[in-house]
Amino acid sequence: DIQMTQSPSSLSASVGDRVTITCRASQGISNYLAWYQQKPGKVPKLLIYAASTLQSGVPSRFSGSGSGTDFTLTISSLQPEDVATYYCQKYNSAPFTFGGGTKVEIK
Amino acid sequence: QVQLVQSGAEVKKPGSSVKVSCKASGGTFSSYAISWVRQAPGQGLEWMGRIIPILGIANYAQKFQGRVTITADKSTSTAYMELSSLRSEDTAVYYCARATTVTTPFDYWGQGTLVTVSS
Numbered sequence: 001d002i003q004m005t006q007s008p009s010s011l012s013a014s015v016g017d018r019v020t021i022t023c024r025a026s027q028g029i030s031n032y033l034a035w036y037q038q039k040p041g042k043v044p045k046l047l048i049y050a051a052s053t054l055q056s057g058v059p060s061r062f063s064g065s066g067s068g069t070d071f072t073l074t075i076s077s078l079q080p081e082d083v084a085t086y087y088c089q090k091y092n093s094a095p096f097t098f099g100g101g102t103k104v105e106i107k
Numbered sequence: 108q109v110q111l112v113q114s115g116a117e118v119k120k121p122g123s124s125v126k127v128s129c130k131a132s133g134g135t136f137s138s139y140a141i142s143w144v145r146q147a148p149g150q151g152l153e154w155m156g157r158i159i160p161i162l163g164i165a166n167y168a169q170k171f172q173g174r175v176t177i178t179a180d181k182s183t184s185t186a187y188m189e190l191s192s193l194r195s196e197d198t199a200v201y202y203c204a205r206a207t208t209v210t211t212p213f214d215y216w217g218q219g220t221l222v223t224v225s226s
Contacts, residue, residue, distance in 0.1 A: 038152075
C-alpha cells in the first residue's frame, strides 16, 4: 500500500506568515491528492483536491501544488481562524490513506 | 444540499460489536461512494473502508479485514459500518464521508459517532 508522509507534524507561526506543509507519497499518485482542514472538535473539511484545485468557498490564501509523489499546501498569510490540523489524502485507489497530520498553531 | 446524519454515541464491552449508521439526504445515494474513517482520541484520520451502493461492492483497509463490514440500504439511503471483536483501541470517533465517484475526495462528512469500548 502507498504510504503518505506529512511534514512537519506541527508548526507555530505568526499571523500573516507564509506557511508550507509538505506531503510525500511512497509511490506516484498523479494529482489524486486532497487536503483537509480539521479544527479542534470539528469534522474534517475538504480544502483542496486534484492537488491544486480549491474547494468552493475556501479562501484564496490556501493553495496546493505538486504531482506524482511530492505535494505542498501553502497558506499565504496565516490567520487566527486557520488554527487546525491539516491532512493530506490520496484518493486514486483504495486504500484512501491519510497523512499523519500537521498541527498549525499561532505563535 | 447533501447531508450525512450518523447514529448516536455507543458504549460497548470488549469483544462485542457495534453498528453505526449514516443516513444520506440530497443527491443520488446509489451513485456515491461512502467511506468510513475513524479518529482515535488525539490521533489522525484512518480510512477503514468504503461501499459503492449502486454496485453493492465494499473495499476494506487491510488492517480491518475480517473485522469490519460495510453495507448500504438503497431504499433508505443509509450506509452502515459494523465493527466486531471490539477492543479498547477501537475507542474513537467514527465518520462516514461521501465521494461523488470512485476517484474523488470526500466532500461531505457525517457529524461523527463516538464509540467507547470499556469494560
